[in-house]
Amino acid sequence: MPKRTRYLLIWSEETGRYELQERDSNTHTPFQEDEKWWRSWLTQQKSFAFQGRQGHITLLKEARKRGTDYWYAYRSQNRQTSKKYAGRTADLTIALLEELAESFINQTVPHKVGTPEPGLPKVNLKVDLQVEIPHPSPPYETTALEPKFRTPRLQATLVARERLWDRLDMGLQSKLILVCAPAGFGKTTLVSQWLNERCVTTIPVAWLSLDEGDNDPLRFWRSIITACQRFHPHIGHASLALLSPTLSPSLGFQPLETILTSFLNELARNTCTGIIILEEYHLITETRLHETLTFFLNHLPPDMHIIMLTRSRPAFPLVNWQARGELCEIQSAELRFSPEETRSFFQQTLFPSLPIPLSDELLHQINARVEGWAAGLRLLTLSIQSRSQQAKFEHVLKSFAGNQRSLQEYFVTEVLNVQSPKIQHFLLRTSILTTLTASLCDALLGRHDSQLLLEKVEQAGLFLEALDGSEAWYRYHALFAEAMRAEAQHLLDKETYRSLYLKASLWYEQQNLYTEAIETAFQAQDIGRVTILIEHLLETSENFVFGRSIFQRAPEFHTLRRWLEQLPEEVMSAHPLLCLGHAEAILFVAIMRQSAPLPPAMQQLEKALQMAENGWRHSGNQARLGEVLAFRAMVLRQPGAMHEAASYARQALALLPAEAVASRMMSRWFVGMGEQEEGNLNTALEAFLEVQAFCEALGHAPIKRANTVWLSGLYYALGELQQAAESYRQLLDEARLAEDIDDICDALLGLAQLSYEWNELATAEQQARDAFDLAQQLNNSELQVQATLILAHVELAYGDFSVAQRRCIAQLTSLPAALPQRSRLMRELQAMQAQLALAQDDFVAFERIWGNLTPVHELPHSQRNRETLLQARWLLRQDQAEAALDLLETMLPQAQLEGRTGTVWEIQLCMTLTHAALKHLPTARQQLQSLLTHIHAAGYIRLFLNEGEPLAALLQSLLPIVRGGAQRAMLKRLLHAFAQQRSTTESESLLLEPLSTQEQRVLHLLASGHSNPDIARRLTVSVNTVKVQVQSIYRKLKVNNRVEASEVARTLNLLS
Incomplete structure (x- = not known):
């Protein structure tokens, strides 16, 4: 907590305005509502206190190395200090300060859960809100990436290549401009020069220099979205939040395509115009990135363009894009300098020091040797500059091979060896760095004049280019750096060479650049240091996913897995935390790819978990052991395995301490899922309500929305349709605000099911169609099937049997063969086909479908109940009412025990019809009358209409018996619905040809x-x-x- 602050910004009730008070004086200065003054004042402050209308807080500015300062809000209560992220200086407003002050007040008030609806269990929520909770970290940190976003600074002497600038101008009519050529062909220089000459004042540019580490999908897309914030300062925040995934009950990350859709919508809404430049794209080898970038390009707004600089053609549908006019490609043949450009190049770089005239014959010799290769021309000029006699110049020209095979030797003899010992020392040792800055070079070399040396090397044209920006960052040309590194390995002993990487790693760690610190520690072959650094990453709240910091930014799992799989097994076994991190990385890499881990990966995962468990059992670390067990529950979560997952979750809860809030919450989740799968709905509801209270207390919206999906489904199963509707509507509003397509789809499906039950068929159909479209966008077969089933039920209600059958068949044929839940989804669709056949009295088709239902290892309770009810209806239609009644009486107690109220009422309704068929009319009427009492509040309509005219007749017979109250109102409502359905059918029958x-x-x-x-x-x-x-x-x-x-x-x- 900061010490007593100098300034206090306070709300004055007396004057009705904010005043700025300096604590050591009695003066009160009216707060100036002038944005420029406010920003200027904030820039000068390190801290201040705020006493607003809602409460008091203290603001402290925390500086970041080479990055933007961030403000944090603090408040001390009951001897505990709480901290919340407030934002950058540009984000701070009076309204935000009031909101922060109020949030601290709300944080101390236990969340009040409303009184349960009648029939629902009372829940004792054991949520300890006095536990210190980690708060979300600031937006995705760009400090480590800053040099990657910088455009290379142009040299003073460059040849104007207007023919290529014109090609790039024309390329802006396409989505993608592909500049593809081997190293040294001047790709970067060409694009930088074109931007400077043609686009500097007209089109915003986002530049991103890629490296091998960008093969991690999270890092890649975070970098691109962060770069694109140059187009509009407020775009991308929601997408970056989605790229900082938290775990959900289904453990599904948002598919990258979903997140990119959200970002593309932001670009379109804000009418963004700009060019995204991806340099060194040939370093990207991850197939998933090629796929997602293809998706991004296919949906890019028309005023946005991507320029890709690469040494090889990427794995994109280039032929299709070319045919559609969406691709402009510039290859090495066009990038080669023409004779005229070569002459201009030498005249600008060497004149008047050229030792001999640049005749046509000499120009011809140069072109024959260099073939217009930009790096070759530049290297040749460096060699010529050190020669003063014609004979030596001609020797240089003759010895120059003009290709890349002899470049390393040439760089050494003609560039490195002619430099002073001081410069040679500098070039060899700093060549290990991807980007250079003075303090980093000083740390490497143990000197204090690196900035002067960097400037000297750049001015000498020694293949070092400065990057634009407020701080001095540089990078070597790739070919030159490769040659210098090879020479350094040759000249320096192993220990000296490794010590360079170690010094770089230490510098990166001091700057909190842990990714770079770990990479260079690997290069230094210092496994002990690598282990310490990775453990630090896993321990810190901003990086470790499971454990207590589940609410923070997730690590880049591809990178984490690559690191850990380079460590020896004996090192891993001695560090349980690394083993748990390895298991997480394996699982979440698979989840991000929308697939299950392959058997070899699952063996790796199990081995890592066992090593972690053994290590913490041996050391007696019960809390960490609880995290392993909670993670085991996570791995097992899937239909059919939830019983075992819930067992692990219960064991975890017995070991996890109170402060491990996130792990305990996740474990309660899995317990709830297990209870639901086992049919204990009221117990499951208790668990989900507890999780909901956790989420609301912690303010964690994504997990709250995911939990709401399960909670709403439980309300529906319990027959609380109004409560389910309210829950789904709230979910839909929140999901749309967050642009969470997955949750929007779940909410629409739930609302569609409710609209169907309430006989609002047009609404149900539209909601299900919208959900189906989103499910297709998500490529989620599970959600597509659920939408298909609702649409088929609506079409059945309309009498469009053939349309519903075709819909089911189409969905069956579209299910991917490798889909894990394919058998279950096929069976659900087949059961719907059987229901359609029964509705048309096509008993032959029904028996054929019923006899060929796809076998499923373990059917979910809900599907098993649907099939049993369908079988009972078939028996009733076959005049086997006694057999139907026996079947219904067998399933009723279990449904009642599980608390599946909706299913109980459907069973009882079928039993009513069965008693009527058996001429037990008093029993049938009594059971139906009892149902009317219970079902009135929920508002079920289709449940009755689906049973057809036999039930309508039975309801009609109740009119003389039911004389008033809720029963009478419900009875009249149902009879009116039957009459309306009958009227529509009769009206349509008057037409020679019915309307579709x-x-x-x-x-x-x-x-x-x-x-x-x-x-x-x-x-x-x-x-x-x-x-x-x-x-x-x-x-x-x-x-x-x-x-x-x-x-x-x-x-x-x-x-x-």
Whole structure:
């Protein structure tokens, strides 16, 4: 906590404004609501106190090495100090300060959970809100990446290459400009020069220099989105948050395509214009990155462009893009200097020091040797500058091979060896660095004049280029750096060479650049140091995923896995934390790829977990052992294995301390999932409500939304439809605000199911269609099947049996063969097909489908209940009412025990019809009357309508018996729904040719006064399709225009 601050910014009730008070004086200065003054004042302060309308806090500025300063808010209460991230100086406003002050107050108030709905269990929420909770870290830290975002600074003497600038100008009509050529062809210089000459004042540019470490998908896309914030300061924050994933109940990261969709939408909404430049893309070898960048390019807004500088053609659909005019490619043949450009180059770089005239013959010799290769020309000029006689110059020209095979020797003899010993010493030792700055070079060399040497080397043209920016960063040309490193390895002894990397690692660590510190420690072959640094990363709250810091930024799992798999097994076994980190990396790399770990990877994962468990059991570290058990529960979570996962989670809860909030919360999650799978719905609800309280107390929205999906589903299963609807609507609002497509899809599916139950078929259909579109976008077969089943039920309700059957068949054939849950999803679709066959009295088809249901190892409770109910209905239709009743009476107690209220009511409704079929009418009426009492609040409609006219007749017979109250109201509501359904069917039967479902929708919109384009937009079809459907409606209704169609539709009651 900071010491007493000099300034206090305070709200004055007396004056009704904010005042700035200096503590050592009695003066109160009115706060100036001038943004420029406020920013200037904040820049000068290191801390200040704030006493607002909502409470008091202290603000402290924390400096970052070579980066932006960040402000943090503090407040001490009950001898405990809490800390929250406030933002950069540019982010601080009075409104934000008030919000922060209020958040500290709210943090101390235990969360109040509303009184459970009738019939739901009372829950004793054991949430200790006095435990110190880690708060989210600041936005993705760019300090480590800063040199990567810098454009190379141009040299003073460059040849104007206007023919290539024109090509780049034309390339802006494409999405992708691919500049592809081997090293040394001047790709970077060309693009930098073009930007400076043609685009410097017209188009914003985001430059990103890639390296091998960028093969980690999280790092790659974080870097690109961070670079793109130059287009608009407020874009990308939501996407960066999604790229800092937290665990969800389903353990699914957002698919990268989903996150990129969110970012692309931000670019489009903010009408961003700009060029993204990806330098050294040939270093990217991760297939997943080629796939996601292809997706990004395919959906890039029209005013955005990507320029890719690469030594090889990337794995993109270049032929398709070329055919669509979306690709401009510049290759090595075009990049070679023409004779005229070569002459200009020598005249600018050597004149007047050229020892002999640049004749056409000499120019021809140069072109024959160098072949227009930019790096070769530059190297040749360095050699010529050190020669004063024609004979020596001609020797240089003749000895110059003009290719890259002899470059290392040439760089050494013609560049390195002609430098002073001091410069040679500097070049050889600093060549190990990817980017250079003075303090880093000083640390490497043990000197204090590196800035002067860097400037001298750059001015001498020794293949060192400065990067734009407020601080002096440089980099060597790749070919030159490779040659110098090779020479350093040759000249320096192993210990000296390794010590260079070790010194670099120490410098990086001091700057909190741990990724670079670890990479250079590996180069130094200092395994002990590597181990210490990685353990530090896993221990710190901003990087370790499981454990207590689950709420923070996730590490880059590809990178973590690569590091750990380079360590010897004896080192790993001595460090349990590294073993747990390795297991996490294996699992989450697979999850990010939207696949399960392959068997060899699972063996690796199990081995790592066992080593971690053995290590912490041996040392008696119960808390860490609890984290291993919680992680085992995570690995096992999937249908059919949740019982074992929940068992591990319970063991973890017995070991985890109270402050391990996140691990305890996740373990409670898995316990809840296990209880739900075992059919203990009320116990599961208790667990999920406890998790929800955790999330709300901690303010962690993503996990709260994920938990809400499960919670809402439980409400539905318990028959609490209104509670489920409220929960799903809240989820939808929050998910749309966060642009979380996965949660939006889940919310829409839940609401669609509820709309169907309430007989709001048009709404249910639209919600399910929207959900299906999102599921396709997510490439999520599970969600696609759920949407398909709801749409099939809606079409069944409309009587469109063939449409529903075709829908099921299409979804069946589209299921990927390698999908882990394929058998279960196939069976759900097949059961729907059987239901459709039974609805059409096609018993032959029903028996064929029923006899060929795909075997599933362990059916979920809900699917098993659906199939048993379907079998009972089939028995009833086969005049086997006694057998149907036996089956229903067998399943009823279990459903009641599990608390599946909705299923219980459906079973009892089927039993009512079965008693009626057996002529047990008093029993049937009594059971139906009891159902009306219980079901009134939930508002079930389709549950009754789906049973058809036999149930309608039974309900009609209750009219003389049920005389008032909720039962009478529900009875009348159901009879009205049956009458409405019957009326629609009878009205349609008056037509020679009935209207299709889609034509009914068009007719409703047409009668409401919507134009054809408006109808097309609402139904997501083309205007021509609407015109065809309108003409079909006119033909079937025997009318000629909209007015007549509306009148006939109302007469036939087709619009009810």
